Amino acid sequence: MTLTPDLIDLLLKAGPTGVVILLFVLGYVVPKPAADRMEADAERWRHAYETEHAAHETTRVALIDQAKAATAAIAAAQTTEKLLSEIKQRPGAPA
Known part of the structure; x- marks a missing residue:
């Protein structure tokens, strides 16, 4: 909007x-x-x-905790698998 002389005069x-x-x-x-x-x-x-921001933060923290628990479960499963494979390889191990 430009201030023309007519508009200024009107104001x-x-x-x-x-x-x-x-x-x-x-x-x-x-x-x-x-x-x-x-x-x-x-x-x-x-x-x-x-x-909403607080709810999102709660969800984010829960997902981080869930990822940590999943990582720990995977590590435990890998350790168990390694132990079981070593037990099976021992002489005189049950079949």
């Missing part, structure tokens, strides 16, 4: 009231109830984000 003739009305129409000035609703809506979204 000067309208005075402060005209400027406020123009700002209201353009959406730069909003009524207090609308601003309060927008603020409450922003607070609800912020709370939803924080709740």
Whole structure:
């Protein structure tokens, strides 16, 4: 939007009231109830984000714990397999 001489002349003739009305129409000035609703809506979204973020962090920690447990189980299985194969290779080992 360019400020043409006609627009400037119009704003000067309208005075402060005209400027406020123009700002209201353009959406730069909003009524207090609308601003309060927008603020409450922003607070609800912020709370939803924080709740989701905390849940995601809990899930991430649980997945890390699960991966550690799986790694330990694999190591135990490999050790057991090695022990059983050594027992089978001994002379006089049960078949």
